[in-house]
Amino acid sequence: MSPIFLFFAIFLLSNPSASTSQRQLNISSFSSSDSPWLPSQNIILLSRNSTFAAGFYPLPNSPKQFNFSIWYYKLPRNITTIVWSANKYDSPFSTNASLVITTTRELRLTDSSSRSNLWPGAPTATNSNSTRLVLNEDGNLVYDKWESFHFPTDTYLPTQAINGTELVSQNGKFRFLNSSFLSFNYSDNYWTTSNxxxxxxxxxxxxxxxxxxxxxxxxxxxxxxxxxxxxxxxxLRVYSYDESLGQWFIAWQALQESCKVHGVCGRNAICMIDGSNSMSCVCPPGFRRSSTSPDACERKIKLTSNTKFLQLDYVNFTGGSNQTSLNVRNLTTCRANCLAHPSCLGFMFKYDGQGYCVLQLDRLLYGYWSPGTEVAMFLRVDSSETDESNFTGMTRVLDTTCPVRISLPFPPEESNATARNIAIISTLFAAELIAGILFFWAFLKKYIKYRDMAQTLGLEFLPAGGPKRFTYGELKAATNDFSNAIGKGGFGDVYRGELPDKRIVAVKCLKHVTGGDAEFWAEVTIIARMHHLNLVRLWGFCAEKGQRILVYEYVPNGSLDRYLFPAGRVASSGTEAEMGPLAIDGRKPMLDWGIRYRIALGVARAIAYLHEECLEWVLHCDIKPENILLGDDFCPKISDFGLAKLRKKKIW
Known part of the structure; x- marks a missing residue:
């Protein structure tokens, strides 16, 4: 027995309190004279500057079960970060485990349940001078020519050469293969480093x-x-430790959308992610939770010869026994190809004019929802299924027409009393003519009075069919006496309000408005006539008591700058505040390139409409991320268009 272990044993025997609460012994190397190393000895091997430690580490919920691991030692006691283990996480050691260096200079890790050497690679020293187990300052555990860096588990450390070695997640489901692929169960690759x-x-x-x-x-x-x-x-993530915060944070990750990882949800289920980055598995219409697997779904009604399709916008299934990609002309052709396959469970179609069509055969696996996919999944269900699709997005065309049935009465039967009919018609015509003259005379008599009243109230300038005119009292009540300020900008202050019909609106009080009532209402009417999917809708206005107020629709997701600029920046123009949240939280929201492309395309369409397609030619003069708002489904909407005409020239 080595002098270190002998001294430690004598100390325990001579100090009863120490034997009751065993002290931790730190060593700088482990040699054959220190054998055996037992879990009950509470010994740890430290690197030179104590950045890393190695030894038998007890499981959090099972103190009598251990993994021989390497972990960060220079961290607070409440933060445990294991970076390497000699044994698998699902195969812990008992208290009878031991680490020894044999007389043949072999490093052996055994447990009572197995006599085989459980140490990866079974290292053997080539000469007696190298029979020491040492932990380097970079976290590399070295025994002669053997290194833990050659046998990684789920973590790579700085300066560690990757060189095609394999990472395995602690639950054993996921692997990083060939230094370039993320794989689920070895067979399904769901991310690559692009060569x-x-x-x-x-x-x-x-x-x-x-x-x-x-x-x-x-x-x-x-x-x-x-x-x-x-x-x-x-x-796959890069973690950095912030000493000022005392915690690890994510500095980079392979997939921005965690639902794109294969195996997150079971068969037929769809992975959803909310604003707090929390994932959940939901069942599509026509399905319910499986009785055998909580993350999987099963059909309510089995498919028969009579089937139909339910449209699930932005839903993508990336796995199955066979996914057949076709190049078709239209949606009808893609649907017909699916109906021709008895094993077709649905098809994915993209409204991009490129003929994208993918048939989903036999199984529905790895489903997820993401606007960035720009794909609509048409799920095949039985014709008797009553469930409706709850996955809707921009591809759903709203029916805005109202059919009206008009029926005309049948004409009366012909009569021979021609003279009587002529007399009746002449009498009615004369009566209508006399009545018209009388009404016209009465109108002329009171015309001046009506004209004066209209001039007083400004009614002669209000165009028919224009935007709704609100009174100052209505907007004052809707905004709680203009107390809920949500932003300030160059065109005026913005307040959040709620109309009597429960609609949420953004109320902008304009300042530095030029012209009289007639010019103001004319400009407001022009702005209100500009209807486009990518323009913020003007619902009404107020021109009373010297006030000039515009009432817009409320856009909940705020402006584009909160998704592009660093965290903590607040919109300067006030446009974000008038249509959505004013401030941005501590984290920077993430947008994938599919959503960014759709935002850019929507902004371009809106500008093209203002410049070339609408009846009134409008130059925005202030296009910037703060004036680009995002709806619930990230549909871009441009605001503050046309307001430049209402400003005084001296402030330009």
């Missing part, structure tokens, strides 16, 4: 790839403790 394999994680936050390309993390350039970990949700 640039990972080479090495650096302490500055960059990840070296092939072809002299690097991935840059959010806090690139700051030297911190970092790790590249494959988490149990299947996402």
């Amino acid at each position: 640039n394999v990972f080479k090495q994680l650096n302490s500055d936050g960059s990840v070296n790839q092939g072809n002299d390309v690097s991935i840059i993390s959010a806090d690139y350039g700051v030297s911190r403790m970092r790790r590249l970990t494959l988490d149990n949700d299947g996402n």
